[in-house]
Amino acid sequence: MTEELFPRAPREVAAGAVHLPGLLGEARQRELLAACRAWALPPAGLRTVRTRAGVMSVRQVGLGRHWGPVPRCPACGRARAEPGECAAHAYPYAYTRVAHDGDGAPVKAFPAWLGDWAREAVAAAARAGATGLAAHAGAAYDTGLINFYDARARMGMHQDADERSPAPVVSFSLGDACVFRFGTPAGRGRPWEDVELRGGDAFVFGGPSRLAYHGVPRTRPGTAPPWLGLEGRVNVTVRVSGLA
Numbered sequence: 001m002t003e004e005l006f007p008r009a010p011r012e013v014a015a016g017a018v019h020l021p022g023l024l025g026e027a028r029q030r031e032l033l034a035a036c037r038a039w040a041l042p043p044a045g046l047r048t049v050r051t052r053a054g055v056m057s058v059r060q061v062g063l064g065r066h067w068g069p070v071p072r073c074p075a076c077g078r079a080r081a082e083p084g085e086c087a088a089h090a091y092p093y094a095y096t097r098v099a100h101d102g103d104g105a106p107v108k109a110f111p112a113w114l115g116d117w118a119r120e121a122v123a124a125a126a127r128a129g130a131t132g133l134a135a136h137a138g139a140a141y142d143t144g145l146i147n148f149y150d151a152r153a154r155m156g157m158h159q160d161a162d163e164r165s166p167a168p169v170v171s172f173s174l175g176d177a178c179v180f181r182f183g184t185p186a187g188r189g190r191p192w193e194d195v196e197l198r199g200g201d202a203f204v205f206g207g208p209s210r211l212a213y214h215g216v217p218r219t220r221p222g223t224a225p226p227w228l229g230l231e232g233r234v235n236v237t238v239r240v241s242g243l244a
């Protein structure tokens with residue numbers, strides 16, 4: 001029994017950033033995990049990502065669009081010596097329709113139901129009184145990034161800045177709980193708040209927090225509910241790429 005003294009209610013962590021505990025019930029958690037397992041299979045399946053900071057400990061797969069370091073600068077077309085490096089331009093990552101830093105296969109389709117779930121989360125966050133989200137209730141979500149965390153995986157502080165759309169990012173968590181560190185758009189340092197995300201939780205960030213730095217300094221291995229049958233943590237972020 002884990003009856004809590006204080007129920008976890010929706011909460012605006014920063015302007016436009018809302019934690020929605022337990023938005024997904026058991027049935028939806030099972031459904032999303034089963035879908036993630038199918039999406040992780042090749043072609044264009046789960047892969048290890050190399051960023052400027054090194055090899056990510058989280059493994060990732062994209063839906064609708066694929067995100068990753070591009071071998072040519074999307075701004076000037078120049079080839080890069082190293083993935084993610086361009087002498088002239090600051091944006092070494094891009095969304096494409098093929099797994100350009102994986103097996104090169106076309107990405108799997110972004111399912112309409114996942115867009116519905118994301119809009120539902122944005123509506124719940126707007127109802128909770130969040131700043132700047134109501135205008136995005138009908139956002140045309142087209143991209144999903146699925147991250148698989150084993151017990152040692154982490155994600156460093158970063159901005160989700162490669163989308164060409166101000167639509168909020170919606171994140172759904174499955175399995176192990178984690179510490180989700182949510183900062184400000186000003187930089188990767190403090191101030192930040194550490195929020196515990198558990199399986200079934202959603203987190204929406206848009207409005208003034210759309211470009212806030214955030215990361216996952218640790219997960220809590222072994223906290224996934226036994227009925228889910230998942231060892232580790234899965235996070236699904238839903239976005240509007242803004243690309244044709």
Ligand SMILES: O=C(O)CCC(=O)C(=O)O
Pocket residue numbers: 145147155160171180197214215216235237
């Ligand atoms: O795993 C999480 O909760 C965050 C994932 C994230 O920030 C991202 O995919 O950009």
Ligand SMILES: [Fe+2]
Pocket residue numbers: 158159160214
């Ligand atoms: Fe992110």
